[in-house]
Amino acid sequence: MKQFIKKIIISLVPIRLIFDKFNPIFLYHSLGSNSNFSDNIDHVNIKTLENQLRIIQKYCKFVTIDEYIDTKNKKGLACITIDDGYKNVLEESLEVFEKLEIPITIFINSSTFQGRIFWRDKVRYLIKNKLVNEFIKDSQLFNNDHTEKFYWISKDPRFNSKKVEKELDKFFLKKDLLVNSSHNFCFDDAKYLISHPLVSYGNHSSNHYVMSSLSKDEQFADILECKNFLKRFDINKSNIFCIPFGGKDSFNEDTTSILKELGYKGTLLSENKLNKIINTYQIDRFMPKKFNIVETIKTLYLKQFI
Ligand SMILES: [Zn+2]
Secondary structure (H helix, E strand, O other): OHHHHHHHHHHHOOHHHHHHHEEOEEEEOOEEOOHHHHHOOOOEEHHHHHHHHHHHHOOOEEOOHHHHHHOOOOOOEEEEEEEOOEHHHHHHHHHHHHHHOOOEEEEEOHHHHHOOOOHHHHHHHHHHOOOHHHHHHHOOOOOHHHOOOHHHHOOOOOOOHHHHHHHHHHHHHHHOOOOOOHHHHEOOOHHHOOOEOOEEEEEOOOOOOOHHHOOHHHHHHHHHHHHHHHHOOOOEEEEEEEOOOOOOOOOOHHHHHHHHHOOOOEEEOOOOOOEEOOOOOEEOOEOOOOOOHHHHHHHHHHHHHO
């Protein structure tokens, strides 16, 4: 019954009314037509992407996230942000953005360019291969209480991501195991940093650690490493920082103070929300995974507004 009422309300809310109060700041990850990616929860198919963009273009003007921050009157604006730098974004989806003349900003982790294995893949490997108990036995950071929800515990801000990764590396070295990285699907070569009028690149930190789990110095080093890496290339650069994991607990006051010190104009969150039309340092984004973008936006609006 509740679901039925919700459906009726959703059908009655005019989408234009939503865009009077909120800006849709899109957060995509992998974008392509390869069906192997359909298992990846963050993947969006090219056809879905084009449909979503064409619909939103009827109501909103797409600008870069930097233009958005700089614009005082934000009504009717929308932005595309793409996290983690999946190769398929440039190889498969760029033509869609070109066709529709929509600017995109890709937030990269510079460590993927050095071929480093993504630390979350090391955690996933432990879980998949039922090695969590054995790992915890050796661990100085975790105990038996952490076994069950290890995937989430391992990215809890209480545990320093850098130390977690060090322990994982020690364990894998001892066991002589080789982990494959999902980051192999992400930019690993400078050829992915293209000079293109519609494409800009931004800082998503070097290693995608949980910022709030790190000391201020460690945060500074991880943010600066990616900033300096991007500096070396003749490409459009964003002055916005994208928080790894993007939750309110994924960063802290130290992060904000570092970002302001380094000259960043804003930060991007990933809490699956529409962004209120106000000028703030933190910008909310949503993940448009479903084909029906209007329904997605209306559902988010109901959740946030009612
Ligand atoms: Zn990310």
